[in-house]
Amino acid sequence: MTRTAAFAVLFAAATVAGRLTALDATNLSLVWPAAGVAALWLCVQRRSPLRWLDVAVLAVITVVANVATGATAGQAAVFVVANVLQAGSFALLITRWRPRLWSLADGGGLRGLRDLWALLAAAFVATAAGAVVGAVGMWLVDDIPSWLTTQVWLARNIAGVLVLGTAGLSAARAVLRARPSAPVDGWRLVEYAAVAACSVLGYTVAFVATGGMPVAATLIALTVWAAVRLSTAFVAVHTAAVATIAVVFTLHGQGPFAVVSSLAGRALVVQLFVVIVAIVGLTLALGRDERAELLRELALEKDTAAQRAALKRAIIDSMADGVSVVDSTGRITLRNPAAGHLLGDGLGPDDRADHHGMHHLDGTPMTEAEMPYTHIARGGAEEEVDVLVRNETTPDGRILHVRSTALPEPRGGRSAVLVYHDVTAERRHRDELTAFAGVVAHDLLNPLAAVEGWTDAATEALHDADPHRAELALVRVTRASARMRILINDLLAYTTARDATIAPTAVDLTALVTEIAAARADTAVVAGTPVPRFTHGELDPVDADIVLLRQLLDNLIGNAVKYTAPGTVPHLTITTTRHGGVVTTTITDNGIGIPAGQHEKIFTTFHRAHTGARYPGTGLGLAICKRIVERHGGTISAGDNPGGGTRFTFTLPATTSRPACGFTPPAPRSEGEQSPPRPNARSTGRGS
Numbered sequence: 001m002t003r004t005a006a007f008a009v010l011f012a013a014a015t016v017a018g019r020l021t022a023l024d025a026t027n028l029s030l031v032w033p034a035a036g037v038a039a040l041w042l043c044v045q046r047r048s049p050l051r052w053l054d055v056a057v058l059a060v061i062t063v064v065a066n067v068a069t070g071a072t073a074g075q076a077a078v079f080v081v082a083n084v085l086q087a088g089s090f091a092l093l094i095t096r097w098r099p100r101l102w103s104l105a106d107g108g109g110l111r112g113l114r115d116l117w118a119l120l121a122a123a124f125v126a127t128a129a130g131a132v133v134g135a136v137g138m139w140l141v142d143d144i145p146s147w148l149t150t151q152v153w154l155a156r157n158i159a160g161v162l163v164l165g166t167a168g169l170s171a172a173r174a175v176l177r178a179r180p181s182a183p184v185d186g187w188r189l190v191e192y193a194a195v196a197a198c199s200v201l202g203y204t205v206a207f208v209a210t211g212g213m214p215v216a217a218t219l220i221a222l223t224v225w226a227a228v229r230l231s232t233a234f235v236a237v238h239t240a241a242v243a244t245i246a247v248v249f250t251l252h253g254q255g256p257f258a259v260v261s262s263l264a265g266r267a268l269v270v271q272l273f274v275v276i277v278a279i280v281g282l283t284l285a286l287g288r289d290e291r292a293e294l295l296r297e298l299a300l301e302k303d304t305a306a307q308r309a310a311l312k313r314a315i316i317d318s319m320a321d322g323v324s325v326v327d328s329t330g331r332i333t334l335r336n337p338a339a340g341h342l343l344g345d346g347l348g349p350d351d352r353a354d355h356h357g358m359h360h361l362d363g364t365p366m367t368e369a370e371m372p373y374t375h376i377a378r379g380g381a382e383e384e385v386d387v388l389v390r391n392e393t394t395p396d397g398r399i400l401h402v403r404s405t406a407l408p409e410p411r412g413g414r415s416a417v418l419v420y421h422d423v424t425a426e427r428r429h430r431d432e433l434t435a436f437a438g439v440v441a442h443d444l445l446n447p448l449a450a451v452e453g454w455t456d457a458a459t460e461a462l463h464d465a466d467p468h469r470a471e472l473a474l475v476r477v478t479r480a481s482a483r484m485r486i487l488i489n490d491l492l493a494y495t496t497a498r499d500a501t502i503a504p505t506a507v508d509l510t511a512l513v514t515e516i517a518a519a520r521a522d523t524a525v526v527a528g529t530p531v532p533r534f535t536h537g538e539l540d541p542v543d544a545d546i547v548l549l550r551q552l553l554d555n556l557i558g559n560a561v562k563y564t565a566p567g568t569v570p571h572l573t574i575t576t577t578r579h580g581g582v583v584t585t586t587i588t589d590n591g592i593g594i595p596a597g598q599h600e601k602i603f604t605t606f607h608r609a610h611t612g613a614r615y616p617g618t619g620l621g622l623a624i625c626k627r628i629v630e631r632h633g634g635t636i637s638a639g640d641n642p643g644g645g646t647r648f649t650f651t652l653p654a655t656t657s658r659p660a661c662g663f664t665p666p667a668p669r670s671e672g673e674q675s676p677p678r679p680n681a682r683s684t685g686r687g688s
Contacts, residue, residue, distance in 0.1 A: 004054055007041040012061050014164075019069035021251055021267070030267030031247050034062075035127070035157040036164025038087035046095055055084060078137030086130030090161060093122040101169060109169045110232065112290045116282050119165060120158075127157035148264050155271035162278050163240050170236035192234065195226050199238065203245045207255030216246075216256045216273060223277050227284035235285040243274040322400075322420035326373040328413040342400060342420045344393035357391035361399070372404040376416035382406065386423065399424045450480035502545040502631055506655040509539040509585070512546070513574055516553050520561060532561050532570035540576040540583045543655035544632050552628045555621045556648050560589035563646075582634075583654045590645040599638045625650070 014034035021030040038058060045054045059080045066076040094101065097118045101109065110116060131153040138149070199222045206215050219242070226238050249255045250270040251263075257273065260266040316323050322339030324332050335343075343356045358366045368374060372385060382405050390397040400420045407415040454476040461470035517534040524531045542549070557572060564570045573588045594602060603626040622638075629636040634651035641647045 001050070003044060003048075004050070004057060007037065007044070007054070008057050008061060011037045011041060011058060012065060015061060015065040016069070019065055019071075030152060030156060030251060030263065031160075031271075032153075032156045033160050033164055034083070035086060035130075035160035036162075036168070037160075038083055039090045039123075039126070039161045039165055040168045042087045042091040043095060043101075046091055055088075058087070059084060072141070074141035075138070078134060078141055081137065082130040082134035085133055086126045086157060089129050090122050090126035093125060094119060097122065110166060110282070110286060111293075113283060113286050116166075116279075116286055119169075120162065120279070123158050123161040123165070127154055127161065130157060148262070148268070152264050152268050152271070155268050155275070159243070159271045159274045159278070162275060163236075163243050166278065166282055167236040167240045170233040188230075192230060195222065195230060195234075195238070198222060198225075199242055200245075203242055203249075207246065207249035214256045220277060220280055223281040224284060227281045228288065230285075232282070232285040232289055235281045239274075239278045239281050242277065246270055246273060321422075322418075324418050324420070325407060325415050326418060327409065327415045328377040330368075330371070330373060333415070339418075339420055342398065342422055343389060344391045356389055357394075359388040359390055359397075361386055361388055363388065372402050372418060373416035376404050376406050377414055379414070386427075398422060399427050448480075448484065451477050451484070454480065502548060504543050504545055504632070504653070506657045507542050507544055507546050507549055509542055509576065509583075510536070512550060513539060513553060516550070516557055517572075520557060524561075530569040532557075532572060534572050534574065536574040539574065539585070540578045541655050542583050542585075542652040544652050548628045548631070549652075552625050552650075555625050556587050559621055560587065560591055560646065560648075563591040564589070565592055578654055581654050582651050584649060584651050586647060586649045588641045588643075588645060588647045590641070590643065593640060593644065593646050594638060599640075602638060603636065 011034055014037045018029040018032040018034050041054060041058065042051075045051055048054065062080045062083055063076045066079050067073065071079070098115055100111075101115060101119075110119070131150050134153050135150045202219055202222055206219055223235070223239065223242070227235050230238075246255065246257075247267075247270055250257045250266055257266055257270045260269055316336045319336060319338055322342040323334075323336045324339045324343075325334040326332055358371065360366060360370075366387065372383065372387075375383060382403070384401065384403045386399060386401050388397050389400055399422070401423045403419045403421075405417045405419075407417050409415050454473040458470045458473035458477065461467070461473060513534070513536055517532075517536075521531050560572050561570045568590065571590045574585070576583050576585050578584075603622050626636055629650045629652070632652050634653070636648065636650035639647045639649070
């Protein structure tokens with residue numbers, strides 16, 4: 001209702017102003033700004049539930065204003081029908097063609113030349129319909145139609161809709177997009193004032209002081225100045241202002257258009273001038289706005305593209321897998337740091353891909369035709385292959401899984417995107433696993449064959465009623481199954497040391513070693529073998545999984561006790577040293593030692609430095625120790641004891657918290673003192 005009242009006031013004022021220019025004989029107004037107000041009115045109120053009220057008010061104002069200014073009732077009725085038809089047609093067409101013009105959510109207003117052409121087309125169609133209805137109606141009422149009056153009707157209404165319509169839309173858009181906090185350029189304000197002052201001065205001179213000289217065309221320069229430099233809203237308002245000046249002076253017989261003797265012809269010419277000024281100014285201004293918007297979008301897209309490129313580059317550079325792009329000539333055009341590391345550090349991005357020393361897995365060099373990028377360059381499909389890279393920076397070689405994908409080049413040809421994944425450890429692990437499985441199968445088949453063979457022998461003995469021979473066969477079955485159980489237990493321990501979840505805690509190493517030493521001494525007493533002697537002082541606490549650490553120490557101590565020469569009392573010395581956050585533990589013994597050249601091999605699976613019945617084992621004990629130490633982030637090594645025997649050294653993380661161990665050590669005893677026998681004590685671990 002507020003908008004209806006506001007538009008009613010504007011429409012009444014515009015109607016009265018237009019009626020003041022009516023011709024005496026036809027009551028046809030030479031200027032009709034009410035056409036633009038009516039068009040805006042019905043467009044803005046197109047979704048109002050009281051649209052009928054707006055139409056009714058518009059009709060009433062038209063009748064009252066026309067009758068009050070000398071029009072007959074019949075003429076007023078014709079004007080009502082023509083004006084309502086014109087405004088309604090314009091609102092229907094423009095809202096259908098360019099609905100965004102009236103959307104406040106999108107900012108509304110004219111945004112480009114397409115909007116201007118749509119508005120001009122809708123104005124022409126609507127005013128043409130109004131002109132036809134008006135001319136026919138005037139002919140029916142007064143019987144005085146003429147082509148000139150029809151042209152005047154068409155020109156004045158197009159000018160009204162174009163000037164006031166664009167001024168209203170531009171003003172609305174300027175208000176919606178206004179930023180009060182934005183700083184105002186002082187020089188731009190000066191330019192606005194200069195254009196306004198020059199326009200007033202120029203039009204005054206042209207329409208007053210030139211004596212009717214044809215200088216109107218030069219005034220378009222002022223519109224061009226405003227359109228090129230200032231806002232579109234200002235251009236629309238400027239056009240409306242100069243149009244008002246031109247029409248007022250022309251209708252009063254002043255200016256370059258006053259030379260036309262016919263008042264209707266004079267009005268037609270000045271309306272055409274107004275339309276031309278409006279179209280020129282708005283075309284330049286909207287074209288400039290479109291270019292500015294395109295430049296802003298281009299800059300935004302450029303920034304977005306740069307950000308995306310930087311993000312993609314950061315992602316590629318952070319990848320653990322290597323990525324490189326090789327063109328059809330074999331030149332590397334892009335490579336991430338991981339690719340440089342995998343292929344060989346120090347090679348620049350312009351190096352050729354064939355400089356990296358790619359080989360087949362059997363060690364033979366790959367030819368140019370066998371390179372992955374060559375396959376892609378020749379039109380081949382995506383492929384995956386394992387290659388061996390060996391060059392001056394990677395003399396030991398590295399096995400890479402290479403996946404190649406085609407990338408079209410802008411000028412023809414195809415580049416290859418190569419993704420490198422280091423599978424050296426995986427291939428080594430696979431080979432180790434294959435060997436591991438083979439050894440396990442071999443070591444399990446031997447006792448299994450013995451079990452099967454002696455079981456058959458026992459069956460035959462029982463069938464022959466020879467219990468003594470059957471008993472001997474069953475004893476051998478028991479021995480073979482025991483060997484199989486020992487191997488299976490060691491395999492389970494090896495798996496636990498490799499895969500079990502560790503729970504590090506502060507461990508009192510002194511208490512744990514004392515517990516294991518006491519258990520070993522009790523076992524020796526029960527077995528009737530020499531009781532091992534242990535020498536150790538206060539040991540540094542460590543941060544480790546207590547279950548795995550117990551297994552580690554028990555394996556190393558059991559290994560030292562087992563590999564002792566006959567008749568020799570095992571003697572072990574255990575010491576620790578701490579350096580920063582690492583505790584180094586050393587276990588020395590007086591055993592038979594390790595053969596030369598096998599100090600590293602003894603930590604591999606199923607390797608036995610000493611074979612034979614005197615020193616049985618599965619070859620997994622020290623491999624388990626190595627797994628446990630490495631899972632705690634430490635290292636383990638073996639060396640010769642200068643006094644004879646072996647020295648094992650391993651590192652574990654130190655702890656700063658108070659250690660807690662569930663074992664309470666017995667009272668200290670002197671070197672060589674034996675613990676009292678405990679018949680039920682058993683060893684908790686096995687040596688290698």
